[in-house]
Amino acid sequence: MALRDFFIALSENQLLNSAAQKYGLRMGAQSVVAGTSIPEVVQTIKELNRANISCTVDNLGEFVFEKSAATAAKNNILAVIQAIHDEQLDAHISLKPSQLGQDIDIDFCYENLKEVVALAHQYNIFVNFDMENYGRLHSSFDLLDKLHKEYNNVGTVIQAYFFESDENIEKYKDFRLRIVKGAYKEAEEVAYQSKADIDRNYLKLIEYHLLHGKFTSIATHDHNVINLVKQFVKQHNIPNDKFEFQMLYGFRKDMQLDLAHEGYNFCTYLPFGNDWYGYFMRRLAERPQNLALVTKQVFNKKTNTAIGLGVVAFALGRLSKKSK
Numbered sequence: 001m002a003l004r005d006f007f008i009a010l011s012e013n014q015l016l017n018s019a020a021q022k023y024g025l026r027m028g029a030q031s032v033v034a035g036t037s038i039p040e041v042v043q044t045i046k047e048l049n050r051a052n053i054s055c056t057v058d059n060l061g062e063f064v065f066e067k068s069a070a071t072a073a074k075n076n077i078l079a080v081i082q083a084i085h086d087e088q089l090d091a092h093i094s095l096k097p098s099q100l101g102q103d104i105d106i107d108f109c110y111e112n113l114k115e116v117v118a119l120a121h122q123y124n125i126f127v128n129f130d131m132e133n134y135g136r137l138h139s140s141f142d143l144l145d146k147l148h149k150e151y152n153n154v155g156t157v158i159q160a161y162f163f164e165s166d167e168n169i170e171k172y173k174d175f176r177l178r179i180v181k182g183a184y185k186e187a188e189e190v191a192y193q194s195k196a197d198i199d200r201n202y203l204k205l206i207e208y209h210l211l212h213g214k215f216t217s218i219a220t221h222d223h224n225v226i227n228l229v230k231q232f233v234k235q236h237n238i239p240n241d242k243f244e245f246q247m248l249y250g251f252r253k254d255m256q257l258d259l260a261h262e263g264y265n266f267c268t269y270l271p272f273g274n275d276w277y278g279y280f281m282r283r284l285a286e287r288p289q290n291l292a293l294v295t296k297q298v299f300n301k302k303t304n305t306a307i308g309l310g311v312v313a314f315a316l317g318r319l320s321k322k323s324k
Helices: 002-011 014-022 038-050 067-087 106-122 134-148 165-171 195-212 223-235 253-261 277-286 289-298 305-322
Strands: 054-059 091-095 127-129 154-159 176-180 215-219 243-248 266-272
Touching: 038 054, 038 067, 038 266, 054 067, 067 091, 067 106, 091 106, 106 127, 106 134, 127 134, 134 154, 154 165, 165 195, 176 195, 195 215, 195 223, 215 223, 223 243, 223 253, 243 253, 253 266
Parallel strands: 054 091, 054 266, 091 127, 127 154, 154 176, 176 215, 215 243, 243 266
Antiparallel strands: none
């Protein structure tokens, strides 16, 4: 848990995030971020589509406190949607309401979201609301509820570590949902703290939505969970068109290809952009095994992963100080 807390703290450091944007993907994140431009993302989607893998595209962005930044993010997401339509790609959108103004003005955020969802609806493209920390949870659900009154191409994420997720999985059973464990540090008053409790609830939520829900995206790199899900869907005669497995770009590439080859629906979560730092650190905090999954791609074989990532943080801090 100490290592997890360390990476979460790094993900929330605005100074390091700004330095990471300035110095691009030099620190190794290029292995798990699909480039910085829409043409690069389009090319990656085409490659994955050829392997029978669909994609959900995330325009990365953190610490959005100015309307101009939120508007720029919205315009970039609209451009991605247009590219998906023009190129006839098997892909949809994942977005964070905070990137579109949730922390600035909720009505402003809603109008931005509505513009995105409306264009996606016009092209029959799904939009998934990524969930963040507990402080934004309820307003995110409120925005989703309001948009769902007009559009049916929206869904969201249920985070297994929250106590209230048991209620939300039932409330949103008619939505397409991605089930995750959760990637933020949350208070013991609102969230499970132990891995065993989170894992137990994660499987319970997956099984509930597979049995009662509209469509389930099972987001995990854990082969044990994947094998349990395979057994569960077989035992309950759940057809393949009711669910998909989902993993992050750059993680367990062979397993992604294997699952697609086995005939399961598979979706790769495809982040892109310069604002990669917070995303990258949360992925490392999420699951200790993720450290091993990216070590060979990010550092040389003799580099200790934890030390290496600490060096990344230190280096970014030094670079940001020098640039002042």
